[in-house]
Amino acid sequence: MSAIKNMYPERSSIYRAWSTWEKISFRFAFIFFILLVVPIQFSWYKKLFEDFSFYGLLANVSGFRPEFIEISSESGKWGIDSYATWAIAAIISAIGTAIWTWLASGRQRLSYNQLYYWLRVLVRYRIGLGLIAFGFIKFYPMQMPFPSIANLHTDLGDYAPFKLYWQSVGVSVWYQIFLGFLEIGAGILMFFRATTAIGAIINAGVLYNIAHANFAYDGAVHVYSSYFVLLSLFLLILYIPDLYRLFIKKEAITPQYYRIKLDSRTKRRGxxxxxxxxxxxxxxxxxxxxxDFHYYQGRLKEPVIPGFSKAVGHYTVSQFILNGDTLTYSPYDSVRWHDAVFERYSTLVYKVNKKQPIDLRNGTPHKTDLFKDYEFTGRAGGRVYLYYEIDSLENAIYVVNKGRKFNENFEKENKKENEVNLKKLYQTAIRDSIGILKWKYERPSTEQIVLSGQDVSFDSIKVVLDRIPEQPLLGKGWFSENKKYTYVQ
Known part of the structure; x- marks a missing residue:
């Protein structure tokens, strides 16, 4: 140690000997953060190589989430039990610390400064990668899309808390873009030692806000966001003594922290x-x-295949005929449609007084419109979401209930395609297994659409839909009806 002091007298504190409790604390932290930062789950590597691509590599590395165990309970999804992975990592770290301490007893080593340095580098870059990936899905505003027409006509009490929160952010498009810009910028700060402290402070504050919002609204992203808060706080530990002296004791400081020595031009260039x-x-x-994936390939949470031309809007059901009998409107009717919505994409939504399963997922971007579920997740209200494909030669549409549970093999075979050819599948046994229906359509005018065919119960129906003139209070949103993707069907 004296030799080091003589070589670097102005930086001798950097190379000081560690106390016993500092070594024990570091050993625990070293094992704990390695477990949380480095992928050790076989499932992660299996997913990586099942459909390997350069983008997939970047996305999987950036979006890695440590998950040793998943508890299938309410608390396991939204509460304290969802942190079970952290608890397991802490137990393993405690055992590892005890073994490490026993093996290191009586030995004097000066490697802790280097280990601490490289652990901080690993944590810094993990935060940077995660925050940049987190930021891009907001900077290209697709994590929380602008509310669809059907969503805007959903009663407030029919929203799950998280969906209400996400819709609120989705309305504020430029706010979401700003959040993405902030997260990307804060992530980049992690790549440089000089900006690590300010970056860690920003990240801890921003991600804490996201974490407690997800606790309040059951958003199920609280673990991942608080994960970055934990990593950021770990990085800040090094700076606390100097920050205390500077801001509390009002002392002048000259920060000096250990770093590796690049003693050759080759090392510096590398x-x-x-x-x-x-x-x-x-x-x-x-x-x-x-x-490219969002705007050219259509990998969004919302569908991109266009629906009927100039049909976007909210419709009243002026006539509903079931097996030849005209049903009068009743708010308690579980068969007659109450109203309907045609989105700008190929989704038809109708409402009935009937319980529908509530999907509590956040919605996942997919390549295939049929499997995009964000528009109906986190909401009740008896609305049925239908994906439809248009056959203009026969004046027919082929429809499928998007909210149903699809066969796993069917999903696996079709999720890689841009669209599912329902007309072709209608001629096969898959028709009945996933409930493909064929309806005739007429358009007497641009304000009226008439649908006729059989429903899932094989009853004959005829529905006359008349568009309701409305002036949306929120405008047409980030993407208007005329917005065109470069994506080609």
Missing amino acids: YYLAKALFILVFVFVYGAYRY
């Missing part, structure tokens, strides 16, 4: 080249991939 390449790939290349 270091800067590696960092530049890392930032290029995970910020610019990954950002370009995200843009």
